[in-house]
Every structure is written in structure tokens, then in C-alpha cells.
Amino acid sequence: MVDYVNIFMARLQAKNPGETEFHQAVQEVVESLSLVLDRHPEYRSAKILERMVEPERIITFRVPWMDDQGEIQVNRGFRIEMNSAIGPYKGGLRFRDNVDLGVLKFLAFEQVFKNSLTTLPMGGGKGGSDFDPKGKSDLEVMKFCQSFMTELCRHIGQFTDVPAGDIGVGGREIGFMFGQYKRVRNEFVGVLTGKGLNWGGSLIRPEATGYGAVYFAAEMLATRNETLDGKTCLVSGSGNVAQYAVEKILDLGGKVVTLSDSSGYVYDEAGIDREKLAFVMELKNVKRGRIKEYADKYSSAQFIPVDPAKGFNPLWDHKADCAFPSATQNEVNEQDAKNLLKNGVYVVSEGANMPTVPAGVTLFVSEKILYGPGKAANAGGVATSGLEMSQNSLRLNWTREEVDARLHGIMKAIHRQCVEAADTYGMKGNYVAGANIAGFTKVVDAMMDQGVV
Numbered sequence: 001m002v003d004y005v006n007i008f009m010a011r012l013q014a015k016n017p018g019e020t021e022f023h024q025a026v027q028e029v030v031e032s033l034s035l036v037l038d039r040h041p042e043y044r045s046a047k048i049l050e051r052m053v054e055p056e057r058i059i060t061f062r063v064p065w066m067d068d069q070g071e072i073q074v075n076r077g078f079r080i081e082m083n084s085a086i087g088p089y090k091g092g093l094r095f096r097d098n099v100d101l102g103v104l105k106f107l108a109f110e111q112v113f114k115n116s117l118t119t120l121p122m123g124g125g126k127g128g129s130d131f132d133p134k135g136k137s138d139l140e141v142m143k144f145c146q147s148f149m150t151e152l153c154r155h156i157g158q159f160t161d162v163p164a165g166d167i168g169v170g171g172r173e174i175g176f177m178f179g180q181y182k183r184v185r186n187e188f189v190g191v192l193t194g195k196g197l198n199w200g201g202s203l204i205r206p207e208a209t210g211y212g213a214v215y216f217a218a219e220m221l222a223t224r225n226e227t228l229d230g231k232t233c234l235v236s237g238s239g240n241v242a243q244y245a246v247e248k249i250l251d252l253g254g255k256v257v258t259l260s261d262s263s264g265y266v267y268d269e270a271g272i273d274r275e276k277l278a279f280v281m282e283l284k285n286v287k288r289g290r291i292k293e294y295a296d297k298y299s300s301a302q303f304i305p306v307d308p309a310k311g312f313n314p315l316w317d318h319k320a321d322c323a324f325p326s327a328t329q330n331e332v333n334e335q336d337a338k339n340l341l342k343n344g345v346y347v348v349s350e351g352a353n354m355p356t357v358p359a360g361v362t363l364f365v366s367e368k369i370l371y372g373p374g375k376a377a378n379a380g381g382v383a384t385s386g387l388e389m390s391q392n393s394l395r396l397n398w399t400r401e402e403v404d405a406r407l408h409g410i411m412k413a414i415h416r417q418c419v420e421a422a423d424t425y426g427m428k429g430n431y432v433a434g435a436n437i438a439g440f441t442k443v444v445d446a447m448m449d450q451g452v453v
């Protein structure tokens with residue numbers, strides 16, 4: 001089987017050169033699936049894995065727009081339609097300068113497994129652009145979003161492909177894109193999720209990814225008869241996922257001492273309480289400021305700027321019980337993983353996608369800490385997007401309590417599936433293997449039923 005994995009990966013790398021994040025995401029999954037492929041030789045002869053790593057469709061397009069100085073800018077737009085075996089393509093749009101094919105293919109690949117775990121009928125996709133809204137005026141963001149959607153709108157649809165937000169794409173960007181879709185296509189349908197409440201959005205969607213990552217941590221702790229009450233938590237990022245992870249940690253009695261953005265992090269030994277969290281939400285969602293301003297406002301906090309020369313992120317080097325990486329991929333390197341363990345962290349629940357490098361994942365798994373990989377722990381976001389799609393189809397709005405209860409139920413179900421799949425294959429407590437195997441099983445069964453497509 002080691003040979004099979006090596007040959008498979010060598011072919012994938014040769015066929016997709018330079019797409020390092022994509023290689024990383026596939027390697028982790030293929031390694032976890034070794035035992036499944038041993039027990040099911042029919043999957044190998046049906047070339048299931050070979051089909052799963054080849055997107056059903058990739059769309060790339062030019063996105064021209066004019067900035068506030070009257071200068072023409074040209075960005076590149078993408079949509080990866082990865083796998084539609086169990087439902088329409090579903091997955092976010094990312095607007096960030098480092099977006100390229102390798103990043104989006106890794107995200108789309110992970111999305112297939114994640115969406116399968118949610119128990120809802122959603123295939124996997126991902127898209128975005130190398131455009132970064134940071135530092136742009138609202139008018140520039142609107143012009144970009146309109147140009148982006150003018151092309152994208154011919155490829156997506158409520159029964160085909162339903163994008164959502166991700167890094168750099170929040171309520172403002174979804175609004176501009178939805179407006180343009182409606183204008184060009186002349187139809188008011190649930191073609192995007194993360195919409196505003198008065199035009200088809202769902203209560204709890206903004207909260208869902210962060211809340212879900214905390215619910216997942218609570219489920220993992222429950223296996224040891226523990227709760228989050230009184231636990232000290234490290235959170236990275238200060239965007240959508242991080243903000244609502246902090247809110248739910250506070251609800252469950254935990255204490256959060258860090259938040260970050262791409263310029264550095266704040267450490268607040270006194271804890272980030274609800275008033276301070278409200279300040280962060282205003283700072284990030286309205287004023288679009290930098291996390292450093294938190295330390296300017298609160299004397300209990302210190303700001304530590306990013307220092308690439310260090311080789312590790314000191315955010316992960318504080319005494320704590322739990323960590324919620326909620327910024328971006330590969331933000332926890334091997335040294336960071338060692339520092340987390342050294343500082344007593346024994347719960348890691350990933351709000352971000354693939355935030356831990358493979359060597360760090362190996363350490364967490366071998367040390368048998370409660371490690372919830374992103375494709376399971378952060379699936380609450382897309383699950384609630386699925387609930388938004390259901391409400392749009394029903395033309396009904398569920399209450400906050402109803403959506404939250406469904407989200408909570410889905411996170412419990414995801415946790416249960418991971419535990420059961422890991423147990424079935426003799427890897428008790430290994431949520432990485434559990435998530436990959438459980439996510440794979442449902443998709444592979446559908447692919448086998450549907451023939452060679």
C-alpha cells in the first residue's frame with residue numbers, strides 16, 4: 001500500500017506541478033485511506049481516487065475593473081467545480097493576493113469530504129480571485145465584485161453551483177455579487193449563501209463556522225468527560241471564524257487570550273471578554289482596522305508584530321488548554337505544534353482550512369491529543385449554508401434557535417461519524433483518519449452508483 005500511495009502521489013505531482021498545497025491536502029487523505037482501499041479493491045479498479053483528484057471542471061477568467069484613480073486593474077477569477085457526486089458544487093470564494101490554482105484546488109478537494117460529513121446533499125467546489133479587498137474603498141470592492149460576477153454568473157446556479165464566503169469575502173462582498181447576479185440573470189434565487197437576512201440569508205450563518213469549531217471541541221472534550229468551562233484558549237485570526245469562535249468559547253465558560261491578523265497578534269492575559277470582542281467586531285467588520293489597535297485600546301494586552309526571522313509564531317507559545325487556529329493554511333508549523341504541546345495544549349480544533357503542516361498533524365495524532373482537523377471541525381459553516389439553501393427552497397426562515405439547534409446537531413453527527421469511522425478501521429481517537437474515511441465513504445458510494453462520469 002505504501003507503494004500505491006507513493007506512485008499515486010508521484011503521478012499527481014507530475015501532473016499538477018507547483019501546486020504544493022493541493023499535493024499536501026491529497027497526501028494526507030490518501031494516507032488515511034490506505035486501509036479502506038485495502039478492504040475495497042473495487043475502489044482501486046474503479047479509479048476512484050484518480051477521479052476524485054481531477055476536478056470535474058475548472059473555470060478561469062479575466063476580471064477587469066477600474067480603481068478610484070481611474071486606472072484599469074486586471075485580476076484573475078477562478079471556480080473549481082471539484083465533485084458533484086452527492087449534490088451541487090458548494091464552497092466558498094476567497095479574495096486574497098496569494099490565491100492561485102494550487103490553493104483553490106486544495107480547498108475544493110477538502111470541501112468534498114467536509115460537505116459529505118455534514119450529512120447534507122452538497123458536492124464540493126471553491127473559487128475566488130487574487131484580488132485583496134484590504135485597503136480598497138467600498139466603491140472599488142463593488143466594481144471588482146460586479147466584474148467578477150458578470151462572468152461567474154454563467155457558470156453557477158441554485159441547482160448547479162452555490163458559492164459562499166471565505167477569506168476576504170464577507171457580507172459586503174456577497175451583497176455586491178448577489179446584486180450583480182440578480183441584475184444579469186433576472187432571477188432572485190439562492191445562488192449564493194451568506195446573504196443578508198432581509199434578502200434570503202439565514203440566521204446563524206455568520207456565526208456558524210466559529211460556533212461549529214467550538215461545538216466540535218466540546219464534543220471531543222466530552223469523550224473525556226470534560227467541558228470548555230475554565231479552559232484557556234488561543235485563537236488566531238480576527239475575521240469571521242475567529243470572532244464567533246471567541247463568542248462561543250465565552251458562552252461555554254472558556255477564556256480567550258489571543259487574536260491575530262496578518263501583521264501580528266495580541267496577547268491579553270486578562271482575557272478577551274464580551275466588551276472587548278464587540279470592539280474587535282467593530283474594528284474588523286466596520287472600521288476595517290488592524291488588530292494592533294486592540295492593544296492601543298486595552299492596557300492589559302500587548303501587540304507582537306509578525307517576525308518571519310523567528311521561524312515560529314509566538315502566538316502558539318503561551319500556556320493554554322485549547323487552540324483554535326482560525327486564520328489560514330499552514331499557520332501552525334512543526335515548531336508551533338511542539339510549542340503548543342509543551343505549553344499544555346491538548347485540544348486543537350481547526351476553524352481554518354489545513355492550518356497545521358503535516359509534521360504538526362503527525363505530532364498531534366501521535367501524542368493522542370484531541371485534534372479536530374478543519375474538514376470536520378469547521379464544517380459548521382458550510383452546513384449552515386446548506387440550511388440557508390433549504391430555507392431558500394422552502395421560502396421560509398427558521399428562527400435563530402432552530403438553526404443553532406440544527407448546527408449543533410450536525411456538529412455532533414460529524415463528531416460521531418469521525419469517531420465511528422476511526423474505530424471501524426482500528427484507529428481509535430484519530431479524528432484525521434475518521435474524517436477522511438467517513439467523508440470519503442459517502443462520496444465513493446455515490447460515484448460507484450453513478451458509473452464512470
Ligand code: NDP
Pocket residue numbers: 134165166167168169170209237238239240241242260261262263326327328329351352353378379381382
Ligand atoms: P476572514 O477574511 O474573515 O478573516 C481571515 C483572518 O485571517 C484575518 O484576521 C486575516 O488577517 C487572517 N489571515 C488571512 N491570511 C493570513 C495569512 N496569510 N497570515 C496571517 N493571517 C492571515 O476569513 P474567515 O474568517 O472567513 O476565514 C478564516 C479561515 O477559515 C480560512 O482558512 C477559511 O478557509 C476558513 N473557513 C472559513 C469559513 C467561513 O464560513 N468563513 C468556513 C470554513 C473554513 P488580515 O486582516 O491581515 O487579512
